[in-house]
Amino acid sequence: DIVLTQSPALAVSLEQRATISCKTSQNVDNYGISYMHWYQQKPGQQPKLLIYEGSNLASGIPARFSGSGSGTDFTLTIDPVEADDIATYYCQQSKDYPYTFGAGTKLELK
Amino acid sequence: EVKLVESGGGLVQPGRSLKLSCAASGFSFNDYWMGWVRQAPGKGLEWIGEINQDSSTINYTPSLKDKFTISRDNAQNTLYLQMSKLGSEDTAIYYCAREGWYLSAYVMDAWGQGASVTVSS
Numbered sequence: 001d002i003v004l005t006q007s008p009a010l011a012v013s014l015e016q017r018a019t020i021s022c023k024t025s026q027n028v029d030n031y032g033i034s035y036m037h038w039y040q041q042k043p044g045q046q047p048k049l050l051i052y053e054g055s056n057l058a059s060g061i062p063a064r065f066s067g068s069g070s071g072t073d074f075t076l077t078i079d080p081v082e083a084d085d086i087a088t089y090y091c092q093q094s095k096d097y098p099y100t101f102g103a104g105t106k107l108e109l110k
Numbered sequence: 111e112v113k114l115v116e117s118g119g120g121l122v123q124p125g126r127s128l129k130l131s132c133a134a135s136g137f138s139f140n141d142y143w144m145g146w147v148r149q150a151p152g153k154g155l156e157w158i159g160e161i162n163q164d165s166s167t168i169n170y171t172p173s174l175k176d177k178f179t180i181s182r183d184n185a186q187n188t189l190y191l192q193m194s195k196l197g198s199e200d201t202a203i204y205y206c207a208r209e210g211w212y213l214s215a216y217v218m219d220a221w222g223q224g225a226s227v228t229v230s231s
Contacts, residue, residue: 033214039155046205046221047147047155052212058219090155094215098171099157 002026002093004102011110017079020105022091024072035095038076042087112136112220114206119225130225132189132206140184143209146191148202196229
């Protein structure tokens with residue numbers, strides 16, 4: 001299985017930039033497409049799609065969210081961070097079965 | 111509005127079975143792959159599996175393949191998850207998700223609110 005590694009938590013101040021990383025145990029690119037997606041989950045709620053295929057913003061997601069990276073190293077950036085962004089963020093790969101998620105990064109306020 | 115509503119969760123004894131349902135509305139259900147993801151208390155997300163539009167292809171995470179069965183009824187716009195031989199490790203919130211086709215990949219772009227399953231005697 002492809003293992004996705006995320007830092008457990010990140011403390012950030014409002015209106016600053018948050019950078020959340022996700023490293024994969026194998027390359028999740030194929031023919032120039034990154035099979036890496038990002039989700040936001042707030043306490044007591046279901047996950048919500050933020051970014052698909054590495055860098056594409058999902059419908060209705062604010063432009064302060066962006067995704068980058070390729071191969072085995074990916075980043076979700078939130079700039080600037082707003083109070084509503086306090087949540088846990090998960091990366092997920094769909095390059096190979098079984099699909100796998102990172103353990104999540106909890107974004108906290110400094 | 112896309113809506114996914116899970117039902118059938120609850121308290122179940124170890125070793126027993128349980129079947130979850132996910133009622134879909136607001137989109138053409140039979141045009142989409144559908145999947146299940148679970149989340150143990152205080153833990154991260156775990157992909158369970160997915161099913162294609164006509165049920166001809168079903169993929170599972172290997173560790174759950176012998177315990178869980180995914181199915182769907184397109185006439186009823188409903189996705190199912192049959193769970194057997196349940197143990198305490200299966201205590202979790204179970205989410206159904208729609209898989210939309212985006213550029214070159216299927217992506218879980220809509221999620222239900224989840225069904226809580228507790229396995230305990």
